Amino acid sequence: MRVLLLITLSASAMNASAAERIYRFDLVNSAPNPIKTFAVAAALGGEIYREINLHGQWLPAGESVTIVTRKSEGGCLRNLRTVFGNGEVRIERNFDVCRCASFDAGRVEKKCEQASVSMQP
Numbered sequence: 233m234r235v236l237l238l239i240t241l242s243a244s245a246m247n248a249s250a251a252e253r254i255y256r257f258d259l260v261n262s263a264p265n266p267i268k269t270f271a272v273a274a275a276l277g278g279e280i281y282r283e284i285n286l287h288g289q290w291l292p293a294g295e296s297v298t299i300v301t302r303k304s305e306g307g308c309l310r311n312l313r314t315v316f317g318n319g320e321v322r323i324e325r326n327f328d329v330c331r332c333a334s335f336d337a338g339r340v341e342k343k344c345e346q347a348s349v350s351m352q353p
Contacts, residue, residue, distance in 0.1 A: 253303040255329040259284075260296045263338030265316040267291035270337070272299070273313070274306025275326050281313050290317055293338075301329055312337075 261267050268290050271281035284299060291297055301310070308330035314322045314337040327335060332344035 255301050255303070255308075257299055257301075257329055257332055258296045258334040259291065259299050260334050260336040261291050261293055261338055262336050263316060264293055265318045265320070266293060267314055267337060268317050269313075269315040270299075271313040272301065272306075273311040275309035275311055276306070279311075281311070296334070299335075 259267070259270060267286075270284045270286065270291070272284065273279060273281040282305075286297065308328050309326045310329055312324040312327050312335060314324075316322075322337065324335065324337075328344065331346055334345040336345075
């Protein structure tokens with residue numbers, strides 16, 4: 233079963249122009265442990281992470297969730313921080329939200345599945 237949550241990273245996004253470019257990617261958990269928290273930062277100066285609200289739930293192994301970001305929140309390149317239920321922390325640097333349709337937090341290599349179209353006005 234696939235969990236689908238549309239999550240916006242910025243509280244100010246509600247005030248953003250309707251024409252602002254948004255990017256969507258699926259956070260996939262192929263790891264054996266659930267994801268406790270997930271956070272995103274701009275790649276430039278990217279140590280200020282914005283926690284993603286998973287609605288008070290951990291993302292179970294084998295599940296996915298759709299993440300929505302806006303260009304104004306840091307451009308295409310983002311740093312992603314995943315904290316698993318067992319305490320393991322993984323950082324993915326320079327993840328391209330403009331080109332990638334999904335991010336598999338459970339994989340060590342090839343975490344990006346290229347999208348044919350990942351941008352919407």
